[in-house]
Amino acid sequence: MTDNAVKRADKFLSIADQFKLGRLVTEQPHPATNNLSSLAADNLPEAISILKELDRQTIEVLSEKKKQICYLKNIIHDTIKSGNNIYFCGCGATGRLSITIETLWRQVNSKDNIKDRVFSFMAGGDVALIRSIENFEDFPNYGARQIHEAGFKDGDLLIGSSEGGETPFVIGAVEEAVQISNNKPFFLYCNPDDLLCEVAERSRLVIENPGIEKINLTVGPMAVTGSTRMQASTILLAAAGIALFYYNENDKSIEEAIDHFYEYWDSLDIQFIERFIVQESQYYKDGDYLLYETDGQLGITVITDTTERSPTFSLLPFENANETDPDLSLCYLFMPDALDSERAWENLLGRTARTIEWPEIDGIASREQLIGFDFSAKVINRRKLLYKSIRQHRFKIQSDQEGINFILGNYRHYLPAPFTVPLFSHLILKMILNSLSTLVMGRLRRYESNVMTYVRASNNKLIDRAIRYVDLILKNKNIELPFNTLAHYLYEMIERTPSDQSIVLATVMEIEKRNT
Template sequence: MSHKIKAQSFLEVSHQFKLGELATEKQHPKTIGLSDLSKNSLELALSAVKEIELDLIDTALFKQKEINQFSLDVQEVLSEGGRVFLCGCGATGRLSLALETIWNKSGAHKGRVLSFMAGGDVALIHSIENFEDHPDYGERQLSDLGFCESDLLIAITEGGETPFVIGAVEAASKVSSKPPYFLYCNTDSILSSAVERSKKVLENPGIKKLNLSTGEMVLTGSTRMQASTILMLVTGQAIFGLNQEWVLKLKHKLESIDLNILKKFIVSESDIYKSNGGVVYLTDAALGISVLTDTTERSPTFSLIPFEENDKDTPDVYSLCYLSLVGEEGAKKAWSALLGRKPRSLEWEDTRALTALDRLYRFDISSTSFSKRSSYCSGEQFKFNISLEDNRLKLSLMEHAEVIDFEEYDLLSIHLILKILLNTHSTLVMGRLGRYESNIMTWVRPSNNKLIDRTIRYILILLKEKGVEKSYEEVCYKLFEEMENAKKDDPLVLKTLESILGSIS
């Protein structure tokens, strides 16, 4: 199929994915120029990020009355012997899996909280392109897990418009006697006017809604940051039955941490990559899923080569970083240890090449991954150690080390703080590598309709800054032309921008 036909096909449905009016898709005024700050003033960059992260906890505190009712509903299902299902796509899918893992590792009853993400567990480590665009896939995965009348679904979507999640929540409302919850981070009025499928959910009396609007993201459109953090915080608060005092304690902990401790790690890791080296994150089963989440989400956000399937002696290409689960021998044991359960894959005939269990096991995250990487990567590999010992979080890279005391804090709190630290760290590392401009993701990978729209909008913003006016349609055709021969790690925003500017110079 030619690029023109593909572009036309997208344009025919693009009205369903034009999301530029949503707050989660807009530029944050406090982080304009973040790329320059990451290179020239890390202190200011870290200060801006911390202020925004604290704002999201204030949002959770402001919403405590609604969150309390949400928690009561969740606890009622658990007390009656029902199960709570969590689902999402991309970042919200990973936070759903993380919450199930934290539940399993916290001594709670296994099997009472279940999670699934678009594409199954394989999508945790490698994005499954276009999967989230299919509402029927959401319904299908929910059904495959045996969702029934006594169960409750918590459907989690940063923007509030993801077709996969909408498909799952609409299906759940017809199966269970417990009305499902729909969690999202944009205002109802704008969401309803911009996206018809969202309007249907918001107007459905059989679905309970919880709006957790946090405003713009630190990095424009990068909902792996504030949006997914507040969604993880609030959903975790509900399934563990935690109160407002727990949220206040979490905020106090974040306030007490000087994010400047990250400076030496940010500089060192970015310098390693500039020297053609790589980083293997060594961690334990207690923290593994949060470390894996941040490292894998760098790929779609910044158009990096994703984690390689390192079952081969010499992979053709490989990622900048990888994960090694300390003390776990073999991929199968490592994955079970990381998830706190056996992996769940999709063995569907039409998707199994991408979603099957045997593919997941080709990503060997066991204790041998550092030595494997050292054998086939051209540059030197460095160990970034992240461990939890006696409720003390330990970070070390090269000669740098830091310890954060989490005495009297639960595992959920530790994971939330670690998520914020890692998201901040990786975003500023990528800024130093030039993987975004100002606070716009110029290296975003357009792997689904939502991201195609986002890519087009970013190109239009940059063209306008240069005094060039082009239509949405013109940019769309040029983008698909560039996509036709692009490599996985090409900066398609920049390549398309250069092509358009070159044609008018």
């Protein structure tokens, strides 16, 4: 083991107790999906039905939270009417949903000055939409710093979302908002209060702080263990988004909208995605690549699902045009109506992109880095120049006034979306894409049972998760080692394992080799 690996492991172990989150509900395996990887390979209709049912249960929980959503709606109404602004923040999946809310707000209010009254930021800035900044979410002071740079002031309202309820970055931003504004910030999360208070001191301080409003949206374990990009981020996006988009409506309008959303999803047949799952996974097995072609209306939800696959399943992330000889990601966003990268980003977000130019992070969240993620009309030729023999297919997901078109190869499907508020169409698309990508990854063996064995250990929470998964697999093989020993093995293998391979399985194999 290198000296660097030892130092990194020891540094993590010195604070590991703050990130031992295995007892949280969001970190538990879901009993309904314990054979999901097998079903993805052998019985897609059953796998699709199970995932759809878990999303139905999520919307059912949302229905039970109407009172809290209406309360948040009233605070948003008063804030806007008083001339102040609404801010949404998060990191990872909750950062993307925060940016999604602002993007949809700008689409709906594109011709009204009120479009500039809603602001979003995520850990690492807009660059992190595509590629998370390693360890950024572990620092509460970064959250505090970004909220200041965002222009948050007295009277403004912050709505911070953390799937697990323990994210240091979000907690730092929320606690800083208490100091800046007389408008109490909101903290939205998906784990039981008592459990959070036991597991994480930082969470207890937020939950017990009378200066912070809390909305608990616990929905149970995730479909893939720990993959909070699924049910947890769905209910957080729905609750926060509904409160915003109905800020000027009465409570009954919210109740009716949620009921309609539930009834639509409950009656919707999403088995059509089976043939798209089979086709997409076959392209990858054949060594081909896929471009998700979309438009400015749906782009934010499409990019969210496609980029979240990288950290969840250890896929190569979207390549950056500024990198030398980059490895190509399996899929990439494609917005053909944008002539260059700058315009593609503006079409995606409905505004100029926001970057972080802090000297201490060496440009990894800078404007130059962001523009290098070029998903404009140039993307096809750019990737061909890198690899002349590349075979690229297009998966078109495009909107019209009444629904969404899906086109891949010879397969087509039109999905009616009878909603007056676009948020609901995006929630439907999100749930469909989450199921589709999860089952594609299952067919590529990127998880086992429902355990995220290909998790990318890029921050302290995920380091802890990876160690727990290593421990789980080893115990099934009758090998038991102390947590500290497993941590040192993991950090050793992080240095030796390619980024698109499973650090969990690589660590297990190394330990088996040395203990036989």
